[in-house]
Structures are given as structure tokens and as C-alpha cells.
Amino acid sequence: MIPAVEWARELAGALVDAARKAGADAGDAAVSLGSALSASAREGTIEELTRSSWRAAGLRVIVGGRLGFVSSADAPLDARSIRALAESALSLARVATPSDDNVLPPAVPDAGAAAREAALCTWDDATAEAGPDWATAHALAMDAALRRVPGVAGTKDVSATTRRGVLALATSSGFVGAQRGTAASLSCTAIAEDGGRKQSERDWDAARALAALRPPEELARVAALRTLARVGARALPPTRAPVIVEPSVARGFLAALLSAASGAAVARRRSWLCELLGEAVLPPGVSVIDDANIVGGLASRAYDGEGVLTPRTVIVDEAGVLRTLLTDAHSAHRLGVPLTGHAARSATTLPAPGSTNTLVTGGSGTLDDLIASTRRGLLVTSLLGHGPDAVTGDYSRGAAGFWIEDGAIAFPVDGLSIAGRMIDMLRGIDRVAADAESRAALRAPSLRFAELAIGGRESAPDSR
Amino acid sequence: MRSVAVPLLDLGLVSRLIGRALARGGSFAEVYVQRRVSVALEIEGGEVRSAQASHELGVGIRVLREAACTYAYSDDTSEGALLECADAAALVAGADGEVATLARPLAQRTRAHHADPSRVLTTQELDGRVALLFRAHEAAHGAGTALEQVIGTWADVDDEVLIATSEGLLVSDRRALVRMGLEVIVKDGDGSRKVGTAGGGSRRGVDHFDVQTPEAIGAEAVRMARAQLGARPAPLGDRVVVVGPGSSGVLLHEAVGHGLEADFVRKRSSVYTGRVGQQVASELVTVVDDGTLPLSRGSLNVDDEGTPTARTVLIERGVLRGYLTDRHNAELLGTERTGNGRRQSFRHAPLPRMTNTFLLRGSDDPADIVRGVPSGVYCRAFGGGQVDIANGNFAFEVREGYLIEDGTLGAAIKGATLVGNGPEVLAKITRVGHDGTMDPGVYTCGKDGQSVPVGVGLPTVRIDGITVGGTAA
Numbered sequence: 054m055i056p057a058v059e060w061a062r063e064l065a066g067a068l069v070d071a072a073r074k075a076g077a078d079a080g081d082a083a084v085s086l087g088s089a090l091s092a093s094a095r096e097g098t099i100e101e102l103t104r105s106s107w108r109a110a111g112l113r114v115i116v117g118g119r120l121g122f123v124s125s126a127d128a129p130l131d132a133r134s135i136r137a138l139a140e141s142a143l144s145l146a147r148v149a150t151p152s153d154d155n156v157l158p159p160a161v162p163d164a165g166a167a168a169r170e171a172a173l174c175t176w177d178d179a180t181a182e183a184g185p186d187w188a189t190a191h192a193l194a195m196d197a198a199l200r201r202v203p204g205v206a207g208t209k210d211v212s213a214t215t216r217r218g219v220l221a222l223a224t225s226s227g228f229v230g231a232q233r234g235t236a237a238s239l240s241c242t243a244i245a246e247d248g249g250r251k252q253s254e255r256d257w258d259a260a261r262a263l264a265a266l267r268p269p270e271e272l273a274r275v276a277a278l279r280t281l282a283r284v285g286a287r288a289l290p291p292t293r294a295p296v297i298v299e300p301s302v303a304r305g306f307l308a309a310l311l312s313a314a315s316g317a318a319v320a321r322r323r324s325w326l327c328e329l330l331g332e333a334v335l336p337p338g339v340s341v342i343d344d345a346n347i348v349g350g351l352a353s354r355a356y357d358g359e360g361v362l363t364p365r366t367v368i369v370d371e372a373g374v375l376r377t378l379l380t381d382a383h384s385a386h387r388l389g390v391p392l393t394g395h396a397a398r399s400a401t402t403l404p405a406p407g408s409t410n411t412l413v414t415g416g417s418g419t420l421d422d423l424i425a426s427t428r429r430g431l432l433v434t435s436l437l438g439h440g441p442d443a444v445t446g447d448y449s450r451g452a453a454g455f456w457i458e459d460g461a462i463a464f465p466v467d468g469l470s471i472a473g474r475m476i477d478m479l480r481g482i483d484r485v486a487a488d489a490e491s492r493a494a495l496r497a498p499s500l501r502f503a504e505l506a507i508g509g510r511e512s513a514p515d516s517r
Numbered sequence: 518m519r520s521v522a523v524p525l526l527d528l529g530l531v532s533r534l535i536g537r538a539l540a541r542g543g544s545f546a547e548v549y550v551q552r553r554v555s556v557a558l559e560i561e562g563g564e565v566r567s568a569q570a571s572h573e574l575g576v577g578i579r580v581l582r583e584a585a586c587t588y589a590y591s592d593d594t595s596e597g598a599l600l601e602c603a604d605a606a607a608l609v610a611g612a613d614g615e616v617a618t619l620a621r622p623l624a625q626r627t628r629a630h631h632a633d634p635s636r637v638l639t640t641q642e643l644d645g646r647v648a649l650l651f652r653a654h655e656a657a658h659g660a661g662t663a664l665e666q667v668i669g670t671w672a673d674v675d676d677e678v679l680i681a682t683s684e685g686l687l688v689s690d691r692r693a694l695v696r697m698g699l700e701v702i703v704k705d706g707d708g709s710r711k712v713g714t715a716g717g718g719s720r721r722g723v724d725h726f727d728v729q730t731p732e733a734i735g736a737e738a739v740r741m742a743r744a745q746l747g748a749r750p751a752p753l754g755d756r757v758v759v760v761g762p763g764s765s766g767v768l769l770h771e772a773v774g775h776g777l778e779a780d781f782v783r784k785r786s787s788v789y790t791g792r793v794g795q796q797v798a799s800e801l802v803t804v805v806d807d808g809t810l811p812l813s814r815g816s817l818n819v820d821d822e823g824t825p826t827a828r829t830v831l832i833e834r835g836v837l838r839g840y841l842t843d844r845h846n847a848e849l850l851g852t853e854r855t856g857n858g859r860r861q862s863f864r865h866a867p868l869p870r871m872t873n874t875f876l877l878r879g880s881d882d883p884a885d886i887v888r889g890v891p892s893g894v895y896c897r898a899f900g901g902g903q904v905d906i907a908n909g910n911f912a913f914e915v916r917e918g919y920l921i922e923d924g925t926l927g928a929a930i931k932g933a934t935l936v937g938n939g940p941e942v943l944a945k946i947t948r949v950g951h952d953g954t955m956d957p958g959v960y961t962c963g964k965d966g967q968s969v970p971v972g973v974g975l976p977t978v979r980i981d982g983i984t985v986g987g988t989a990a
Contacts, residue, residue, distance in 0.1 A: 095584075095784065104589040104605040105864065106598075120567045126592045127552075127574035141570060148643045150564035185608060209786045210965075244907060250788050251907035286908075291754035321561060322666040322702060322710075401571060437903045438912030438934050444702055444712045449751070449934040449986040451903070451912030468910055470936045470986025472753070506988040508936060510755040 061086050061221035062231045064128065064135075068112045069223045071139035077114040079157050079225045080142075081359065084110045084128070085400035087218025092188035094196040094211045099189050107218075109400040114142040120155045121146025124401040154387040158361050160226035170232055170355040174348050177262035180235035181217040188213040191269045195241040198273030204281050207244035209253065214238045215263070220400065228360030236351065237263050241272055243280040252286065254279035254435070259492045261349050279434070286453065286465035289509040295430035295483075296471055296505040297423045297457070300490050302433050303413075303497035309441055309448075309475060310334070310341065311408040311495070314368060314375065316384030316395075318443065325446025325475055326375065333373045334476065338415045339485050341369035343379065343395070345409035352409040352494035357381070358398025363409060366393050371415065373480075379406040410494045416485030420499040423484050425460040431507055432457055433471065446475035452507075470508035478502055524689065525550040525679045526576065528623060530596060534578060535620045535683050537603035543580035543587075546606070546620065549821065550576050550679040551863040556643070558671040560650045568643065577863040578606040584849060588866040621685030645723065646671050649731050653699045656735025662743050665710065666702040673723070680823040688823035693722045694814070694970060696959060699734050703742045713742025714898075714916065717957030721812045729957060741898055741917055744929055751918065751933030751987025757893035758935065758980045759886055759921065764899045764956040766973025769876055771902040771911040772939035773797075773804060775964070777831050777839075778857075778869040779846035781906050788909040788940060789837060797837045798943030801879055804832040806841055808856055808872030814958040815873035815972035822858035822867050829855045831874075832943075843869045861967040868965060875974030879949025883977035886948045888924040894985055895919045895926055896935070909939035912986070934986040942980055950977030 061084040068082035088106040092099055111124035123142040129135045191213035199208045214237065221231035240257035256276040258267045298306070310326075318324035326334070335341070345354050345363035357363050359382055370376050378388070381396035381404050397407030424432060437451030453467035473481075484501035524531075531548050538546035557569040575592035576599055589605040591598050650669040657667050673695040680688045696718030703711050715737035717729045760768060773789075781787035789797065798804075808826025810816050817826045822844045830838050842850065843858030846869055859870035887895060895918060902913025912934045920927040953976035962971040 098585060100585055101866065102585075102587040102608060103866065104587075104602075106591050106593070106602075107864075108592055122567060122569040124569075124571040125573070127572055127594070128592070145568035145570055145643070148558070148565055148568050148647050150566070152564065152566075207785055209784055244786055247908070250909060251786065253786065253905070253907040321668065323668070323700075403567060403569065435905075437905060437910060437936070439901045439903070439914055440934070442712065442932060444710055445932070447932050449914070449932065449988075451910065451934060451936040451986070453905075453910070467908065468936060468938060468984065470753075470912070470934055470984055472751075472933065472986050472988045506753050508753045508984050508986040510982070510984055 057086050058219050058231045058233065061219050062223070062229060064110060065221045065223035066229055067135050068110060068139065069225050071135045072112060072114045072142060073225060075136070075139045075143050077116050077143060080112060080114040081157060081222065081224035082110065082112045083358065083398055083400045084221045085218060087216065089214060089216040090183070090185055090188050091212055091214040092185065092192040094192035095208060097196065099192065102185060102189065111400040111402070112138055112142045113403060114146055115155045116143055116146050118151030118153060118155050119146040119149040121149060122403050126401065154383050156382050156386050157224055157226055158359050158382045158392060160228070163228060163230065163356060163360065163362070166230050166355045172348070173346065173353040173355065175232065175234040175261055175353055177235045179263045180215050180237045180261070183215045183263060188215060191239055194269040195239065195273045198270040199241060199243050199277055202274070202277035204245055205243045205277050206246045209242045209244060210255065211241040222358065222360055224360050230356060230360060232354055235261055237266060239266055239269060239272055241276050243277045245280045245284050247284045252280055252283040254283060257492070259351060261351065265349065283465045286467040288468045289456065289466050289507065290511050291509055292507050293504050294507060295427050296502045296507070297427060297430060297432045298500050299420055299432070299434055300488060300497055300499055302436060303500045304493060304495045305436065306500070307411060307413065307495050307497040310479065311379065311411060313443065314378050315406040316378040316380035316388055316390065317406050319378055320384050320387045323443050325441065325444065329375055329476070330378065332375060333480065334375045335369050335373040335479055336482055337373045338371060339369070339373055339482065340367060340371050340414045341411060342367055342414060343408050343411045347410045350410040350494065354409065357394045358396035358404045361392065361394035361396065363394040379408060381406045408495070410496065412496050413485065413489060413498055416487040416498045418486050419488045420486055423486055423499050423501050424457055424462065426484065427457050427460060427501065430457045432462065441475045448473050448475050448478060468509060472506045472508065478505065525552055525677060526594065530599065531681045532620065532623060534599055534603045535681065537600055538578050538580045538606045539620060539683055541607040543582045543607060545581040546683040547579045547822070548576060548681045549863050552677045553674060553862065555672065555674045556646070558646055558650060560654060560669040562667065563654060565647055573862065575863040576602065578603050579866055580606045581845060586845065586866060590864050620683040623681050623687040624685050649697065649726050652731035653697065653735040656732040657699060657701050657739050660736055660739035662703055662739050664701050665704050668700045670698045672696050678821070682823070686823050688819055690818050692817065693720050695719065695722055695725050697726065697731065697734060698959065699738045701738045701742050705746050711742045711745040713738040713740065715741065716959045719812045719814055719958045720816055744917060748929040748931045750989040751930040752894065752985050752989050753987045754984065755982050756985045757890050758983045758985065759890060759893060759895045760975060760978050761895065761897040762883070762950065762952045762975060762977050763954045764973065765896065766875055766956055766975040767899045767902045767913050767960065769804060769975050770871060770874055770962065770971070770973045771904040771913055772937065772942050773832065774871045774874045775904050776906055776909060776939055777841055779840040779842040779850055780869050782840050783846050783850050787906050792837050793839060795837055796835050797940055798832050798835040799946045800835045801946055801949045802832055802835050802943055803830065803877040804874065805830055805877060806857065806871055806874045810873050810972065813873050813955060813972045814960070814970045815871065817872065820856045820858045821860045824854045824856040824858060826856035826872060841869045841871060843867050859969050861969055865967050868967065870964065870969055871962060871971050873955060873972030873974065875953065875955060876949070876976060876978070878951050878953030878976045881948045881950050883950040883952045886950055886977050886979050887921060887926065889948070890921045890979065891923060893921040894930065895921050904939065911939060912936045930987065936984040936986050942983055945981045946978055947981050948979035952976050
């Protein structure tokens, strides 16, 4: 892997040099290189084994304030094709409108990046070196464990994956770096019969290191229990009630908040948070903090997609007030707000602001505590559809979960909707737990919305 | 300039890869070579923010043995890397595999292509694309409404594929795809903002916009945003819903389409498993998937396994007739290949996917359908949707909707989600209009992390009871 890191770094540098020679005022290049192995199992055998390998390069150029970007998943290997890619980027820039906002961050040669990266433990040798045997054994173990549970009628999407890669970055302002990362994940879904229809639920885990994953048998057990708990789900008549969301569902609300807090979205007026910088967006006592420096974090990194150090960033403070937007160089310049070092980037996409590991702090207790403190309400365990609308913040999605009576789960429900306006919904959160999971970069805890509109119908079509 | 007759990869090497891939006992091997050039432009507030292009060339190698599949891909197309890739794909048979299948010699079959194969990207062409976006932008600004924002996006793709199999199949195909979208934002009296979106595209290439003009797209986006001024909260609960023609086909795509894809059926995870020959919808419902519609966004000459696309009747007068198959699932289920084996790119193994999926037109006058509803909701424009395959529950987003009161369209309602159950909703279709049309060519379908362009279509349809996920009592 070490020679590959050097290769990626050199190619990134060569692309930037070629862009400068071809007439670019400024530019940066990202080169990614990596491979993945994935196995899926069904009925005791390996159903699919996939080996991926990629090698891609992307080049951004700025010439006369005009922006051009070209990427190639057919990575250039010789001087001639490197030059061709640079010329292609410049010819694209010619049709763009000049703008002062097309800037790169100031030069920051970063001698400490490699040491910081090593301390973040983004690389795990065991994951990087795992062969097909690890993936097939883990997929088969989940499959077997699922089918051992009485009541499980089938399985789907039972898979194990390992991945390793490097992303190198070079900029015309003098930054050169390469970051390595590994990830491993397990996922399994159980199917149960439910009077002519079926129910399915999944469990999954993900980590930088193999050893940090939960055992496959445990995932299978949780997926099976979650699925069996859904059997007999029924409809509800429309109502208004407190709505609790478990961490995996709460994560979607956190993601929506973070994408609305993107400097690029706000600059384009495509955010329901446009006028809310400095205003309360959450109840007091709940903070949202982005932290790229968590050891072993799935989104941890030593610098962002433009070579800028990403500090721990308080997005929503203890008073519930939106303190900052997430910015890259372009959006920070355009909005006249601070650069936060949140350029997200792959080799094949233009940099754009995005969160890293994000935490929600200030909560206490667990999902069970939220349920116990709710006399009558809805627990949502899965959602269907999309939302909220990025511009208006109107939120409406299909929902399934459990009805709560007297602080305990009463019966499974489905075919429901939950709806509201994002900002009203977020401000109306009245309970926050402290049960966030590290299996995703967005670590959201269970939440309770004080009251939401819940749509449904009088009875299920095939109610029994 | 390359003619389509020149293969993307040396055919001698392709044959060697197939041989290597079968070396450990696989029963079928396939090499998929793809070259793709994509162009993306964005204008915002009358300025071209960025111009982007991407180039891809890569090879995916698949080996099958009974129900098992291995897939390996590489975007390093050197002989050494590809042979390594073929060796990885051969693993399906395990270490003890013996050579049971010999590859047949390749026989070239070049399909007619929809696009002009001589098309290469020039500065003039880039300027031409920008000019089309600006025409839409100008039309939006000329529509007589103050606009807070206008964002236009352009994407076009030139795709070349070569598919070779151990059965001797050798197919080349070339596929163009173009799409323009325009989004406008207007301020409402209460300070809230309303969004209008319009767009379209097809496999016709840039000429598509001779037919669907940028001016029409600009005007439609503004009309949609303006229609929502003063919109009130959508109702909450069961309503009679009339969906307008065209992009409402998303409902069909989610409510029934995915559940009829053969992989879900074979794995018995679909609510439609084992129901061929049964009444699964109202007698007014005939659902067709047709990959041969001329130049439509979801159309293909051949699918991504080289099977010619077809018109497949899925539901006929409410009775389930069959499923959408790729090669692998057709073989395992013992049914015909329908030409629905599709993949996002050489990085993905094919899956059974929809192409253009629509409900055949009925005999009712669309205006008459609305007149017959004393109280309900009319939905004109739609966003995306999602379905839970196992139980058939789905949700999809209404971008433009109205109350129906005493048979006439009333106040606009803020975007709500319609929540329903596929088989249940299909049984509740009580009127079908004679105005069936396809959507304008903007939809992309996601499944198992793979996105492919699709067409959807539905005439004006009345559904007697579906949950409207609003907030108003």
C-alpha cells in the first residue's frame, strides 16, 4: 500500500503542475485508489462475492476566476494523458462565468498532517488485509444465525464488506498530502411472514477496524427480534401525539439539519436555515458538534478536501442556537463567513461543504427511558420516502414503528405518516437521550418530538 | 473519432478473460466493458457556476455457478490488471473447482444505436448546452413573477458498452442520455418560500430540446411555484385522491414496479411472490414495462446483459402476468428473459430493473374524473418515492397538490406525502383517464446502491382512499 500512496500523491502533484503549465491560475487535484471485498450469503451458501478496485483522479482549475472540473476513472498514467486531462479542465472552465468566489484556501503546508492521521487510527491492518475468507465467513455466520431463530421465514441482504483506500490531494498553493482509510461493515435483514404479507427489519454495524465490529450472531439476533416484533402491525387513525425516534431514525433528522447548514446550500438560497444563523434551532441544552478528530471515527480525517485542518466545530451551541455554517473555501468567500474546513471531496466530485463525525450532546438516558416517560405516543423505527424539502423545510414521510400506551410498547403499527415543518419539529424536541451509536459518522441519540401530526387510516386492509 | 464497430477492448483479450474467469468451474462468464463520458453544467442566478466532465473506462467480469455469482471490476484496463480481475471472478467455484464449461467463440452482434455516434465534445457544443440553459433561465425570468433564485442543471452522458459472454454473445451498444432541470424559488406573502421545478430529457441527445423547448421548461417551473402561493397545510388521513397524468407514474413505480422485480420474487421477499395468475389490482389496471419506447429515458436497445429489451405486460386487467427478469433470475425461476438486466456501470453486477413502466390509458375523461369527487385531493406534480418490498407499503412526495371540493379544484396544499400499500392502492383504482402520458424524462431509480434512468407514466387516475400525510385536521 505504501507505493500506492506515493503514486497517488505524485499523480495529484503532476496534475496540478500540468494545470499550471496549461494556463490555470490555481488548481487542486485529488487521486483515489482503493479496493473492496464484499460477500453476501443466503440459505447457507455464498450468493455473491464482489471484488472492487478503483483508481480515479479529479482536477479542479481556476482561470480568470472561471471554474472547471474534470475527473477520470480511467486514471491518466503518462505525461500525455495528464496533459490532456488538464487541457480538458481548462476548456470546460472557458464556458463558466468569472467569479471572485472561485478561490482556494491560503497556502498551508501541513507538516503535522501525517502524525495527526496516524493518531486518528483511520487505518486498520487487519481490515486492509482481510481476504474473501473473512467476508464469506461473516456473511455465512449471520445467515445461519438468522435462520436458527424460530419464526424467521427468510433472509435478505446478508453481507459483509471490507474496504481500504487512499485519497491524495495536491493544491497549487503548496499543500500535498495523502490519507489512508479502512472500513468494515456487516448487515443482515430477516423476513417474517405476516398473514399474506411479510415484515423485514435489519441490523448492521460499521467500523474502521474489524475488531470493533459486533459479532455476526448478535446482529442476526437483533435483526430477527426486530423483524418478529413487527408481525401484526396495524394502522392507526390520524392523530397528534408525541413521537419518539430511535437513533437510526434520528440520524436522518441530524443529516437534514447538517445539509441545511451547508454554506453552499445557504449561498444558493436552497436551505430552510437561510435566515436562521444566530437563531435557536433546537431546544436549550442540546448541542450539535462536528468533530473530525475522533479516534477511530468513520469520518475522521487529518485535513479536509482542500487541505484545511478541520477543528472541532460547535454548530448548535448549548442554548440551541445555530452558531456556524459548514463551509469550504468557495462558500465561505461567497457568504463572507469563516472557513470551517469542511470541504468534502472524492476524486470524482467538486469539493462541497459536508459534515464529518457529528455528535448531539446534552441528552441523558436511553430509548427505553423515553418510552417509559411517554403516556401515549408513537415510536418510529423506520421511515419511507424523502424529506424534508431542502428549500421549504416541509417534512412529510411514511412511518412505521410501535404505539406506546402508559409508558410501554403496546403493538406494532405501520402505514402511517409523520409531518411538520423542520424548524418547528426541531424546536419542539422535548427529550434527548444519550444512546448515540458509533457505527455511523452521524451519532444521533433517540429523540422525542413533543407532538407531531400522525397520518393513518381507520383499519388495515388485511387486518385480522 | 472512433466508429462503434471498433471494440472498446481487444477481442482476443476479451476471450482470454472469459476463459480465465471459467477456469475454476463457473458455468457462465461475462465481460462488460464500458466507456462513459459525462458532462454537467450548472447555472445559478444567470451565471455558469461550474462546468464539469468525467471520463470512465472500466471492465466488470461476472461468473455464475448455480445461484452464486462473483463479480470483479477494474478501471485499470491493462492486460495484467484484467487477468487478475478475471481470476478474482473465477473464485465463485471455490478452490476445488474443475473446468466444466468451455466458452463458445464470440459472435459479433452490433445493435443499432439511438445516438449519432460521431458526437464528440467541442467548445461549440459546450456553448450550445449553456445557451439552452440560459433560454430556460430567461423564460423563467420573463414569466412575470419576481424570482428569488433560478438554478439550472444540465447533464448528458455518452455511453458505449461491449458485452461478451461464454455463450458466444458479443454485443456493442452506444447510448446517449440528456437531461435539463430548472428550479425556481419565489417568496410568498408570509415570507415562506415556494419551489417550482421542471425539466426533461431523453436518449435523443441535445436535439431533445427542439421538441421540449427550454422556454416551456422555464415557464412550467414558474407556473408550479406560483401555483403554490398561499398554499395551506395538506389534510391528514384517508382521502379520495386523483393523480394527474405523467410523473404520477412514480406511484406505480413504487406501489407495484419494484415488487415485480424477479430478484425479490425469487428470494420470496416481495409481497407479489407466487401470485402470477391472481387478481392483484382493479380490473381497470394494466401495467406494462417497455424498454423499447423510442428514445425514452428508460429505453435501451439491449439491456446490460445484451438481451434485447421488450414490452412486458406485468398486470393485465388486474391479473398478475409475470415479473421483470435479468438472465440470472430468469434462469433460476425458469422464466423468460425480459431484457431488464440493468446496472449503473461496470462497477456493478446487473439486477432486474424497470425501464419505462406505465399504466395503460383507460376510457374516462380526466375532467370528468375530478368532477365526480365530492371531497378529496388532486396531485399534479411529484417528487421521489420509496417502497418496503416485503409488505408493499410505500410513500411518495407530492410537489403540487390541490383540494377537490364538490368536483372542482380548490386551494393549493403544501407538499405532502402519500402513504399507501401497493396491492391495496391498486385495488382501489376506480377510474382511469384516457390521457396517459410518460413523465418528461427526469427520473432516476435507486436500488441496492445502483442508480439507473427510468421512465414512469400514469393517466389521470382516481384512488378511493389513500393516506395523505399532511398536518391539517
